[in-house]
Amino acid sequence: MFNPSLDVSGDAVVNQVPSHIVFATDFTARCDRAQDRAVQLAIEWNASLTAVHAIDDAGVAANASVRHAHQVAARRNAKRLREDLAGVEGLRSSVHVESGRPATVVQALATRERADLIVTGLAGSMILGVLPMGSTVMALARSSLVPVLVVKKKLLDTRSRTLVATDLTASSSTALRVALNWFPNGRHGLFHVIDPPYRMWAEDKAAYTRQVEQFAIGECARFAVEAAGAAARNRFDITVRDGDVVDALRPVVDQGDLDLVIVGTHGRTDVMNFLLGSVASRIVNEIESDVLVVPPSF
Structure with a gap:
């Protein structure tokens, strides 16, 4: 609730x-x-x-x-x-x-x-x-x-299904607080992608990945509490996936019929960021839901 x-x-x-x-x-x-x-x-x-x-x-x-x-x-x-x-x-x-x-x-x-x-x-x-x-x-x-x-979508209301895509940095903590402040009645999700270290040396790679995912879920819960207080933990359904951020995010958005993805930026404007594109830019380009891009300085 x-x-x-x-x-x-x-x-x-x-x-x-x-x-x-x-x-x-x-x-x-x-x-x-x-x-x-x-x-x-x-x-x-x-x-x-x-x-x-x-x-x-x-x-x-x-x-x-x-x-x-x-x-x-x-x-x-x-x-x-x-x-x-x-x-x-x-x-x-x-x-x-x-x-x-x-x-x-x-x-x-x-x-x-x-x-x-x-x-x-x-x-x-x-x-x-x-x-x-x-x-x-x-x-x-x-x-x-x-x-x-x-x-991009036709309808959004303040009880919408929103998802905060986070890399557990300060920039995405701002995005998390914006989600809670601007859409207090919405159903919120917290999405994080992992790249399990040393997976290539694990005997059971699938089991090892699941173990890392469980650890990451705990990290996401701590992140939510640190960003917005103890009550925030119960306001987010946490999803952790392995792989490329956008490739992993797309089916989560589609299957959940999400209305809005909220993502923070790192405020980078250097040449490499312009040429390669930031994760936030890729999400804006490739995800079918509405996207709210939150700058870290906000």
Whole structure:
């Protein structure tokens, strides 16, 4: 039984739901689900909502008339969205159109508006990073100072089935506390992957792996308690798997019909991380559920 009154403490995370949400949109149908989710969460959390669209002149043809047409279309779409949001009862909203690289525009607005969450999305069947909005999502997921929710599924509520993917580091402890604070009535899972040492020398490799998994379950329970207090242990179903993180996570998400995977980042922006992709980036790319990426500094 989950206890919504659980006192979840931690210096690295705000102990309340977001009060201001930024919704990043490219005005195409692939952001419709993200828009619905942003509106839904804003109403449930009594948060204000700011929608933002970036006009990236670098991505538009050099011809001046084409650029002008692009800008006119953006303003027209912004007017329609402004009218749509104004018609939602109980929603405090605004719509901004600004010029610049999308990720830069979104992050700057989130900082200026003191937002607590950025919401965006792409259709789950698309590979993030091969589309303009996809590259924006990956840039935000890697460098945003506030959590980024990438929406893929049609429905999410605060009693949702959530899973925190953890490597038992400080960055994922922040993600764990966000799960408890933002979704206090949800069913939570804690997911961890192991790579059993010395397995190649074990006579019974399967038995040895099971032994390491049991030890890891205990480590996950201790991690939850250290991150969020003694009561947190009973709020998570712990799953430990062996192998590649994303390959092991995918069937857990699919079989459990999970709504949301929450993952922390390590805040790395070096060249190797850009080329190889972090675990968080792979989860955003390859897992079919919504993904909430939580930066360690949040």
